[in-house]
Amino acid sequence: MSFVGKRILGVLLILIFGSTTAFCQEKTYFSDSTSFFEFLSNQEQVPGLKFRFTLPANFQLPAKDTAIWNRADLGMWYSNSIDSISQLKKFRSGLDSILASSANFQYLIxxxxxxxxxxxxxxSALLRNNDIFPAEKKNINSQDLVLLAQDSPFQPGFNVGFGYFSDFKIFMIALIITVFFLIAGGMIFFMILFKSRRNRREQLRSDFEKEISSPLSQILFNLSLEEIKNLPNEEIEIYFPAHRLSNKLFKEVLIENIISLNKKMKGDFKDKLKALFKRLGLYKISESKVNSKKWDAIVSGLIQINEMDLEEFLPLVKKHLNSPNFHIRTNAAATLLNLSREVDLSFLKNQKYPLSNWQQMNYLRIIKYLYPTRKLLMVSLFDSENITVRLFGYKLVRMVGRVDLVEKIGGIATKASDEEKIEILKTIQVLGVPSYTTLINSSMQSTNDKLSRQAIKAAGSLGDKSSEKMILELLAQNRRFEIKMLLMESLKKLNYESFKTYVLNEEDQDTQAIYHHLEDPLLSYV
Amino acid sequence: MKKILLIEDDLLISSLVEFRLNKDGYITLTVKDGNEGIHAINTENPDLIITDVMMPFKNGIEIIHHARKEKPNTPIIVLSSLGEEESIVLEAFNLGVSDFISKPFNPNELAMRVKRILR
Structure with a gap:
């Protein structure tokens, strides 16, 4: 146990055992009425305490005694109040035998x-609170010491040491209060400790940042890329002293600054920063982070590998592609896409976890940036058992304009789910690939509202005579305004004459309203 | 020697730009927030102001407003991030800034533009 712990335990023990003395003093002072009266006799007078005698109401009081006896409301006789024991004794001795035998003694508080x-x-309460003190015994000589000792009530020894333990409730309350204060004290202590450590760390970071900015500027402006790559150790020491480069926090700050600058700089500065990162051996930290067990460290390592183009660590990156942690697998995929010589999306095929919209957007951004200069291998996406991966594939065909893959996804459509059919129809429509009227017509009849809407839209662009016929059939069946508007819009695109004929034959309000809307050049695109 | 006031809260960027401009023989005065920037405009009489847009206390637009009021003939270059709102960029140009450079940027390119403005 530590020094502080021992002290706290000591205080706790004093609190529990030390207070038991007070508990012993709370014993009753007088074991019986004899000892009480003896005490009063010795004390002579007690503040607030008086005495009197009473007589029954039917008592025939002699006329001579009526001066010292009064009659109460209920008819009872009572004496004047008596302040001290000596007066009491005197009063009692003055009573005749009849009165003495009938009088009752009474205390007045x-x-x-x-x-x-x-x-x-x-x-007892007065004594306990030290409001009165026992008077010394009168007429006590050495021979009466044994008698005097008998006056002190015996206090059993076992009560002294374990007063709190024997009283369970008091012990529990004391224990809870003590534990509460210990926990509160501990929390405050650790908060102060952590805060001071954090402040110290922040101060160090700030100092290191100031220390780093000047040598970084000198290296970037005074040295060429080749000079940085071949920077001798002695020269590195001029910019960054060895004792600093052995400091973990300093290296972390240096890495953060290099990566931050890499994001804000353009041109050869980026290459210089990457060369410096490698020359200073900072990639070892990235490698250890990627191999770490902490998810945030792994993400940080992946970002460093990505930003600093550390291609040699791609095998390590690939290990995290199917990580259960969203951030790890997203960053691993982004790093792999950025650093690979070709954009091979086959790693997504066996992705166990669903691709979120955010992930899809992120990958798409990278792919769109890389696709013009690198080969895009994406056919495997359609063979994935993960529906989100297949959906991403259909969207990707549309976004990067891979018309060569439309046939492939058109073939998949017959067995695909409604959700997939919607994306496939969107892709076919955007790329303007005809000859998928069977898919369009069957989807227009779907009970899935989203799918039928998408198919109706596609029919307007890619439909044929059969689609036109189906649209007219659906118009005859459909009373819903929104669907009717979509159908009429597609019909107008497919065959304007047919559209006009339909409008002329249908005189209902909705048809005419939609017709005027579609014919209005200002409203037709709303 | 021409004096350039650089108002930038990013220590690394300001250090780099300062180093590059000093190399070209300019005197640079660097401040790290809007309040210090306004104080420096009033007291230092710079020949050129380079300012970031997003900064503590007072943003770049407020600084440009102040500079246009106090030193209407001092050229200003705005150094800003690409993601910043178009409206801010337009407002900066409407206030008559001399040039606009978006991050990521090349400090050498900035130095060239400074040289052109102060020629």
């Missing part, structure tokens, strides 16, 4: 009649 038990407790 602040002039209120009380029982002996209440009076005893009242006096």
């Amino acid at each position: 602040y002039d209120e009649p009380s029982t002996e038990a209440a009076a005893s407790e009242f006096v």
Whole structure:
């Protein structure tokens, strides 16, 4: 146990055991009425405590005694209140035998009649609170010491040490309060510790950034790319001292700064930064990060490999392509696409996890940037068992204009799900490939609203006579305004004469409204 | 020697640009936020101002407004990120900035433009 821990435990033990003394003092002072009366006799007077005698209401009080006895509301007789025990004794001795035998003794606490038990407790409380102190015994000599000792009530020893433990509730409350303060104290201590460590780290980072900016500028402006690649160790030490390059935080800040500059710079500066990254051996940190078990470290390593074009680490990157962690597999795929000599998407074929729209957009951005200069291998996407990968494939055909793959996806369409058919129809429509009227016509009849809408749109661009006939059949069946508008728009594109004839024959309000909308040059594209 | 005020909160970029401009023989004064930039415009009387757009306290547009009011003849080059809103760029041009360079940029290209403006 640490020094602090021992101290805390010590305080805890003092709290538990030390307080038991107080518990022992809370014992009743008077074991019986005799000891109580003896105490009162010795004390003579107790503040707030008085005495009196009472007589029954039917008692025939002699006329001579009416001066010292009063009659109460209920008819009972009572004496004047007596302040001290000596007065009490004197009063009692003054009573004749008849009166003495009939009179009852009564305690008064602040002039209120009380029982002996209440009076005893009242006096005990005064003693406990140190409001009164026991008077010294009168007429005590050495021979009475044994008798005097008997007056002190016996306190059993086992109560002294384990008072709190024997009282379970008090012990639990003390324990909970102690644990609460220990936890709160511990939390505050660790918060202060972490905060100070973080502040120190931030300060160091800021200092390192200032230290790095000047040598980086000198290297980038004073040295050529070849000079940076062949920079001797002695010269590196001039820019970055060896003790700094052995500091992990310094290297992290250096990496961050090089990558940040790489993003903000254009031209040969990018190549110089990449050359410097390699020359300083910072790629070792990227390699160790990619092999780390922490997901954030892996992502950071992947970004470094991607930004610094560390092609030699592609085998390491490939290990993370099917990672269960979204960020890892997204960054691994982006890195692989960026650094490979050809854009081979076969790695997506066996992707177990669904491709989110964000991932698809991200990959598409990279592919669109690379496609003009690199070979794009994407046929394997359509063989994937993962529907999101196949959907991405259909979108990709459309985005990069791969007309040569339309036949392939058109063949898939017959067995495809409605969701896939929608994307295939969109692709066929955008690329303007005819001869898919069978697919279009069958999809127009689909009960899936999204699919039929997409098919109707495609029919307008790619349909034939059979499509026209189907549109007219659907118009005859369909009463929904939105679908009717789509059908009429497609019919207008397919055969304007047929469209006009339909409008002339249909006099309902919706048809006429749609007709005027479509014929209005300002509204027709709305 | 011509004095150039560089208002840029990115320490690395400012260090690099400063180094390049010093190499060309200019005196550069670098500040890292809008408030310091406005103070420097008032007190330093620069021959050219290069300013970033997104900065703490006061952005580049506010700085251009101030510079146009206080030093209407001082040329200004705006150094900004590509992703920044078109409206900001248009506003900067409407306020009469001399040139606009978007990040990522080549410091050598910036130095050439500075030389052309201060010729």
